[in-house]
Amino acid sequence: MASQPNILYFQVDNLGCGELSCYTGGPFRGTWTPHIDEFARGGTRLTNFAPEAQCTPSRSALLTGRHAIRSGTHSVPIGAEAGWGLVRWERTLADALSEAGYACAAYGKWHVGEGPGRWPTDKGFDEWYGPPRTYDEALWPADPWYDPARDPVSRMLEIRKGQAAPDEREQLTLDVRRDCDAEYLKRTNDFITRCVDNGAPFFVYFNHSLMHMPVLPRKEFEGRTGNGPWADSLAELDADFAQLLALLEATGVRDNTIVVFAGDNGPEEVTAWRGSPGAWRGSYFAGGEGNLRTPCIVQWPGQIPSGQVSNDIMHITDWFTTLLGAAGVHVPTDRVIDGVDQRAWLTGEAAHSQREGYLYWMGAELYGVKWRDFKLVLVQQLHLSDPPQRLATPRVINLLTDPHEREAFALPHLHSWTASHFNRLMAEFAESVKREPLTPAGAPIGHVP
Structure with a gap:
């Protein structure tokens, strides 16, 4: 249906509240983020957006609208064998949207399941490219104690609907990890262009690799800020997001697209790539307020007012319910859904969040x-x-x-x-x-x- 809004969910990995200049970072972290700042001025910026504590549970909560503790996905599966993750019974955003006529694509880290029945194409997506787990596996090949003939080899994977299993692509090395977002952008460009040409509404679940360790800027961003690789990587993140916004403008669908820019949990803690929680304290994998808040900004032209800032609580599960409602898709009633529909609040019809x-x-x-x-x-x-x-x-x-x-x-x-x-x-x-x-x-x- 032409009236169905497109959806771009741009998820940033391990983004603390002290990184972006429209929050409490910017020059304090070595660079301004002008494109994200402009996006915030044109939309609604949330200062009390609550993810879950780790990468896997946050992704699971977003996709299912359910606390990850309900789905058995409450922890990052370190060393888990294939066959872990969301069970077949769980329904995702892409499941519901695809049944309503949306074309759905995921790019970047999946991290909510591996094995038959658990790939993105088993969960409503038409295509996916990215690593199944986490980017720190890019450190393996340079580890002198690592032996690829004996130890597991982490690869980028690609799958399209109809395939039984993903195709293995390049090994996840530091070079591949550094350049992966350029590949995600290229594939997103192709996917959105195809959808617009075909007149199909789309849902793009774009998982940017930054600011997950190892934090490495692409070659074209090295030295750009003069303040080291972390600031250069923030400049890269800002430019990549701007590229997607420009794509929506160029294809003529910007005014009918809901764009969400959001983190998945609090900041990195590993010393070499430690992030900043801004005014709060704490890192990911913990209970400090620095991990219970991450940046979240949304634009929906003509629906969500511009220039708004709110400290009311919104939980990551709420996006499941809110986006389905915006798309005119019924929320499942045969299971517990933790997400709350926040459209009335975000559009200004209600003064406050529907969640306390x-x-x-x-x-x-x-x-x-x-x-x-x-x-x-x-x-x-x-x-x-x-x-x-x-x-x-x-x-x-x-x-x-x-x-x-x-x-x-x-x-x-x-x-x-x-x-x-x-x-x-x-x-x-x-x-x-x-x-x-x-x-x-x-x-x-x-x-x-």
């Missing part, structure tokens, strides 16, 4: 609960490298008065009344699990909860 809070996990363990500007901490861990501390007495944090989460008690008020709201959110989740049991990690493809 959410639960957050690290792996399979519940780390805490957010409600408005308050946070209940059950397990304290700010950074990947910090040992988790399970608190005998949970902490209540007022993020307006203690944004760095330093105080053991929220004096002078304590805010103990907030327990009623935290308990309500936890009770609602517990009740939902009674109705629909959690899928265990590693569940077989045919598992049904």
